[in-house]
Amino acid sequence: DQQVKQNSPSLSVQEGRISILNCDYTNSMFDYFLWYKKYPAEGPTFLISISSIKDKNEDGRFTVFLNKSAKHLSLHIVPSQPGDSAVYFCAASVVGADGLTFGKGTHLIIQP
Amino acid sequence: DAGVIQSPRHEVTEMGQEVTLRCKPISGHDYLFWYRQTMMRGLELLIYFNNNVPIDDSGMPEDRFSAKMPNASFSTLKIQPSEPRDSAVYFCASRGWDEKLFFGSGTQLSVL
Numbered sequence: 001d002q003q004v005k006q007n008s009p010s011l012s013v014q015e016g017r018i019s020i021l022n023c024d025y026t027n028s029m030f031d032y033f034l035w036y037k038k039y040p041a042e043g044p045t046f047l048i049s050i051s052s053i054k055d056k057n058e059d060g061r062f063t064v065f066l067n068k069s070a071k072h073l074s075l076h077i078v079p080s081q082p083g084d085s086a087v088y089f090c091a092a093s094v095v096g097a098d099g100l101t102f103g104k105g106t107h108l109i110i111q112p
Numbered sequence: 113d114a115g116v117i118q119s120p121r122h123e124v125t126e127m128g129q130e131v132t133l134r135c136k137p138i139s140g141h142d143y144l145f146w147y148r149q150t151m152m153r154g155l156e157l158l159i160y161f162n163n164n165v166p167i168d169d170s171g172m173p174e175d176r177f178s179a180k181m182p183n184a185s186f187s188t189l190k191i192q193p194s195e196p197r198d199s200a201v202y203f204c205a206s207r208g209w210d211e212k213l214f215f216g217s218g219t220q221l222s223v224l
Contacts, residue, residue, distance in 0.1 A: 032211050043116070043203055043215030044155070089155060093211050098143055098167065100213055104154030 003027045004092050006103035014111050019077040021106050023090030026071065030092040034100065035064060035075050038087045047088070048075070077108075085110045118204050118216035126224050130192040133219045135204030136185055145213060146179055146189050147203040155203070161187065173198075194223045 005024045013019045023033075031052040036044035050057040050064045050073065057064050063076045077084055087107050091100040117136040125131055137144045145160040159169040161181045169179070176195070181187040191198055199222050205213040 034211065036215075041217070041220075043205075043217050044213075045215070046212050049211070098162065099145060099157050099160055100211070101157075102147075102155035 001026070002103070003030075004090055004101050004103040006088075006090055006106045008106050009104070010107040010109065012109045012111055013080050015082060016079045019075075019080045019084065019108055019110070021075040021077075021088050021090075021108065023073045023075075023103055024071060025073075025092055027092070027094070027101075028071070029094045030101075031095045032093045033064070033066060033073050034091045034093075035062075036089040036091060036102075038089065038105070044089055080108075080110045082110050082112065084108060116204055116206055116214055116216035118202075118219055120219060121217065122220045122222075124222045124224065125194055127195055128193045129223075130190065131194045131198075131221060131223075133189040133202050133204075133221070135187045135189070135216060137187070137204070137206030138208075138214055139185065141206035141208045141214070143207045144181060144187050145205040145207075146187070147205060147215075149201040149203060149218070158189070191221075194221075196223045199223050 003026050034049040035047040037047045038044040048059050048062050048064050050066050066073045087105045089105045090103040119134045146158040147155050149155050158171045159179045164181045179189045201218045203215050203218045205215045207213050
C-alpha cells in the first residue's frame with residue numbers, strides 16, 4: 001500500500017505560469033516532507049523540504065505547502081521555466097526513522 | 113566533494129548471471145541506502161546501513177539479492193542469479209545528520 005501518493009503521473013504547464021504538484025500521504029506519523037527533482041539519467045536531487053510544525057516553506061521560485069489535517073502537500077513553482085521540466089518526487093519521513101518513503105513521481109513538462 | 117559515486121552506469125547481462133553494483137557514499141555520511149526505481153513501483157527502498165551495519169533489509173525482493181558494506185566508503189548490491197524482472201535503475205544514496213538523502217547517478221540494469 002502506497003503511503004505517499006502522487007496521483008498525477010504527468011503535468012504540462014506553459015512557461016511563465018504556475019506549476020502545482022500535489023502529494024497525499026496516509027501515515028499520520030510522517031513529520032518531515034521533502035521534494036526531489038530528477039532529470040533523465042541522473043539521480044534525484046533535493047529541492048525543498050518542510051517540517052510538520054510549519055505549513056509553508058519558500059525558497060526562491062519554489063514554495064511547499066503542508067495541510068496536515070488533509071494529509072496533503074503541494075509544491076508551487078512560480079514562474080515555471082524550461083529547466084524545471086523534470087520528474088518531481090514527494091518524500092516523507094517519520095521522526096526517529098532513517099529512510100524516506102517516496103511517491104511514484106510526477107513528470108512536469110514546461111511548454112514554451 | 114564528489115558526491116555519491118555509483119558504478120557501473122549501465123549494465124547489460126543475461127538471465128542467470130551475477131550482477132554487482134557498487135557505491136561510494138559521501139565522506140562523513142553515516143547512512144547508506146539502496147533504492148530501486150521502476151515504472152510500476154517508483155522509488156522503493158531495498159536496504160539501508162548505519163555505520164556499515166545493515167539496519168533494515170525488508171525491502172530486498174528475495175534471497176537472490178544481497179548487500180554489503182565492508183567499510184564506510186564502499187557498498188555493493190549483488191543479484192545472483194539475475195532475472196529479467198530485475199531490470200530497473202538502482203540508486204545508492206547517503207545522508208548525514210539530517211533527513212536529506214544525496215543520490216548517486218544510478219545504475220541502469222538490463223537483464224536479457
